[in-house]
Amino acid sequence: MTTRTTDNPGAATTAAPGPRPRLSHRHPMLAYLAKRLVITAGLLLGVTVLTFGLVQVVPGDPVTANLSDQALNDPAAVAAFRAKWGLDQPVYLQYWHYLQHLLSGDLGTSQQTGRAVVEDLLHYVPATMELAIPTMLLALLLGTGIGMLAAVRNGRLTDQLIRVGALLGLSTPPFWLSLVVLYLFFYQLGLSPSGGRLSPGFTPPDTVTGMYTVDAALSGQWELAWDAAQHLVLPVLVLTCLTVAILVRFVRSSMLEVLQHDYIKAAYAKGLPTSLVLRRHLLRAGLVPVITVSGLAFASLLSGTVLVENIFGWPGLGQYAYRSASALDLPAILGASLFVALVYTLVNLAVDLLYGLIDPRIRLQ
Amino acid sequence: MGALLDIDRLAVALPGPRGPLPILHDVSLTVGEGELVGIAGESGCGKSMTAQTVLGLLPPGAKTTGSARFDGRELLTLDRKGWQRVRGRGIAMVFQDPTAALHPMLTVGTQLTEHMRIHLGMNRKAAQRRAVDLLDQVRLPDPERALRAYPHQFSGGMRQRVAIAGALAAQPRLLIADEPTTALDVTVQAGILALLDRLRRDTGLAVAFITHDLGVLSALTARSYVFYAGRVVEAGPTGALLTGPRHPYTAALLGARPHGGQTGVALTPIPGSPPAPGELPPGCAFSTRCAHVRDECRTAVPPLHPAGPDRTSACVIRTELEVAA
Numbered sequence: 001m002t003t004r005t006t007d008n009p010g011a012a013t014t015a016a017p018g019p020r021p022r023l024s025h026r027h028p029m030l031a032y033l034a035k036r037l038v039i040t041a042g043l044l045l046g047v048t049v050l051t052f053g054l055v056q057v058v059p060g061d062p063v064t065a066n067l068s069d070q071a072l073n074d075p076a077a078v079a080a081f082r083a084k085w086g087l088d089q090p091v092y093l094q095y096w097h098y099l100q101h102l103l104s105g106d107l108g109t110s111q112q113t114g115r116a117v118v119e120d121l122l123h124y125v126p127a128t129m130e131l132a133i134p135t136m137l138l139a140l141l142l143g144t145g146i147g148m149l150a151a152v153r154n155g156r157l158t159d160q161l162i163r164v165g166a167l168l169g170l171s172t173p174p175f176w177l178s179l180v181v182l183y184l185f186f187y188q189l190g191l192s193p194s195g196g197r198l199s200p201g202f203t204p205p206d207t208v209t210g211m212y213t214v215d216a217a218l219s220g221q222w223e224l225a226w227d228a229a230q231h232l233v234l235p236v237l238v239l240t241c242l243t244v245a246i247l248v249r250f251v252r253s254s255m256l257e258v259l260q261h262d263y264i265k266a267a268y269a270k271g272l273p274t275s276l277v278l279r280r281h282l283l284r285a286g287l288v289p290v291i292t293v294s295g296l297a298f299a300s301l302l303s304g305t306v307l308v309e310n311i312f313g314w315p316g317l318g319q320y321a322y323r324s325a326s327a328l329d330l331p332a333i334l335g336a337s338l339f340v341a342l343v344y345t346l347v348n349l350a351v352d353l354l355y356g357l358i359d360p361r362i363r364l365q
Numbered sequence: 366m367g368a369l370l371d372i373d374r375l376a377v378a379l380p381g382p383r384g385p386l387p388i389l390h391d392v393s394l395t396v397g398e399g400e401l402v403g404i405a406g407e408s409g410c411g412k413s414m415t416a417q418t419v420l421g422l423l424p425p426g427a428k429t430t431g432s433a434r435f436d437g438r439e440l441l442t443l444d445r446k447g448w449q450r451v452r453g454r455g456i457a458m459v460f461q462d463p464t465a466a467l468h469p470m471l472t473v474g475t476q477l478t479e480h481m482r483i484h485l486g487m488n489r490k491a492a493q494r495r496a497v498d499l500l501d502q503v504r505l506p507d508p509e510r511a512l513r514a515y516p517h518q519f520s521g522g523m524r525q526r527v528a529i530a531g532a533l534a535a536q537p538r539l540l541i542a543d544e545p546t547t548a549l550d551v552t553v554q555a556g557i558l559a560l561l562d563r564l565r566r567d568t569g570l571a572v573a574f575i576t577h578d579l580g581v582l583s584a585l586t587a588r589s590y591v592f593y594a595g596r597v598v599e600a601g602p603t604g605a606l607l608t609g610p611r612h613p614y615t616a617a618l619l620g621a622r623p624h625g626g627q628t629g630v631a632l633t634p635i636p637g638s639p640p641a642p643g644e645l646p647p648g649c650a651f652s653t654r655c656a657h658v659r660d661e662c663r664t665a666v667p668p669l670h671p672a673g674p675d676r677t678s679a680c681v682i683r684t685e686l687e688v689a690a
């Protein structure tokens with residue numbers, strides 16, 4: 001509070017022309033975006049090198065690792081596989097083949113499902129997204145609101161209740177919470193379905209996004225959309241509880257830090273109403289550090305949640321990855337890993353862009 | 366008929382790890398309508414704390430006794446709504462560190478106009494016009510462009526001028542300027558002081574000017590208060606106070622004053638450092654550093670007593686100093 005400015009007194013004279021020089025960059029946000037995009041492209045290339053490297057270090061013959069027993073007994077299939085991935089060629093050419101296939105959307109064939117891995121992903125990923133998106137939106141809203149309330153009421157009863165609640169949320173095993181809400185809302189109260197994406201008797205809507213609620217609504221099948229939405233409630237509830245618990249702690253400590261700043265005091269000193277100070281001055285600054293952890297939480301939700309998906313019979317990415325891993329289904333494992341890496345890279349890009357959007361100090365650097 | 370700001374026997378204690386920590390003791394201070402008053406003292410002596418009390422910005426849990434009246438109304442018992450009316454419009458403040466006091470993510474325009482719109486009921490356009498005007502007055506180049514810029518795009522000195530413009534925005538009656546010229550070079554500093562003086566004459570703005578540089582006060586203020594360890598130790602007309610101090614601490618501060626108009630570097634620093642709150646010696650708080658200390662100084666805190674025309678001093682040897690001068 002009493003820190004004296006560290007500014008060099010000479011700065012006042014040297015910067016006499018005012019803000020002109022830095023403002024003359026016409027589109028600082030575009031330059032920032034371009035920089036981030038280049039970095040993201042580099043990251044993605046790195047990811048492909050990693051997954052390709054994984055294939056190389058898997059012990060044994062890639063043919064036996066990738067083809068099902070049935071296909072192994074078929075010499076034509078084996079020959080086709082060798083030719084397709086250029087297995088008799090040097091490693092860098094193999095990598096080139098691998099990249100070409102990736103770019104054309106070919107991730108190989110899953111040994112388990114016998115379908116193209118890409119097709120599998122197009123089926124499982126939207127199911128996971130249908131949980132992840134509403135969870136994240138709800139968690140952001142609740143996490144920000146509750147975390148801010150705790151910070152403003154620092155040390156008082158409300159704050160202590162919230163902190164205990166967040167700690168409980170963090171230390172509750174997801175599968176246990178899933179079982180509890182299932183027992184309560186399905187078994188005891190009969191308010192919600194037991195699991196799956198749709199009730200028996202309904203057929204999935206035509207695929208547009210792969211998310212049943214959205215697709216059903218798009219085609220005007222309201223009854224179907226309603227049924228799909230009901231199936232979302234419990235898993236989203238469980239995932240939201242966990243995500244909110246994570247966010248509340250971050251939001252609270254970030255807001256507490258911001259509340260210490262002179263600029264919050266200065267805002268009050270101007271006679272602004274509390275609501276305006278909180279909304280305009282506190283929220284904006286307090287959310288910046290929360291962006292990263294929110295991004296990570298979202299990426300982790302998008303990567304699937306094995307236990308929760310399992311209990312609610314939700315055919316999401318977590319289940320797919322889990323089954324592929326236990327069956328040592330290499331193409332499927334690599335496909336899922338590649339997708340998860342892609343998610344983290346893109347979320348990271350989004351986080352960087354949000355930083356630039358919210359914080360002018362980053363944007364106008 | 367009281368002064369615009371009338372602080373009377375104010376004491377402030379902050380919550381500490383071992384009970385309340387007294388920060389201010391028995392502070393009495395007035396600022397009249399249209400008067401420029403100086404407040405001086407070393408770092409940590411309670412200047413900012415006094416300012417924050419007057420704006421109701423003390424940390425949570427702070428305990429106050431005594432009274433602080435603004436325009437005849439008691440401040441210390443105001444509720445939230447009451448404070449909102451006083452802050453910005455009645456009393457405005459320029460914070461000590463302009464960089465920290467400006468929001469890094471809001472444009473200068475927003476920060477200059479938001480309280481105008483609330484206090485003066487201006488619309489966006491009118492508020493922006495006034496903001497441009499104010500930035501012009503504090504000699505900020507290219508004010509229109511500045512409204513769209515963010516604080517980090519300015520140098521420290523420019524930010525201080527923006528902060529001063531912001532404090533003046535809602536036409537306050539009293540401006541508390543907490544070391545507003547520390548970050549500025551001498552020419553700009555003189556410009557700011559001239560601006561404050563012009564506002565005082567033209568609009569009747571009252572100013573409480575906080576500084577640790579007594580030289581700044583002589584050019585500007587009619588009366589000054591010298592703080593030490595949370596107390597007023599000497600008060601009186603600035604000129605008389607600077608030419609013939611009636612308290613050894615004021616004299617020591619003057620001795621430590623840099624010469625030649627340069628600010629910031631003490632030439633003859635006072636030996637030792639001020640005692641921390643809660644670790645005050647018995648009796649006069651300055652006794653640990655005073656060249657004139659005698660036994661009676663340590664028995665009781667010397668109260669402020671008259672020491673010449675319109676002057677007071679809290680020192681047992683104030684009359685001897687008077688004779689010596």
Ligand SMILES: Nc1ncnc2c1ncn2[C@@H]1O[C@H](COP(=O)(O)OP(=O)(O)OP(=O)(O)O)[C@@H](O)[C@H]1O
Pocket residue numbers: 001002379386388406407408409410411412413414415424461577641642
């Ligand atoms: N939040 C706080 N909790 C406890 N003590 C504090 C707090 N803020 C300030 N103090 C103490 O109160 C005393 C007075 O501080 P104040 O900020 O008023 O000093 P100042 O005269 O403005 O000094 P400076 O010239 O450094 O700004 C100091 O000793 C300081 O350490």
Ligand code: SF4
Pocket residue numbers: 612613614649650651652653655656657658659662667679680681682
């Ligand atoms: S009271 Fe005594 S110790 Fe205090 S300033 Fe006066 S002479 Fe010095």
Ligand SMILES: [Mg+2]
Pocket residue numbers: 002412413414461543
């Ligand atoms: Mg201070």
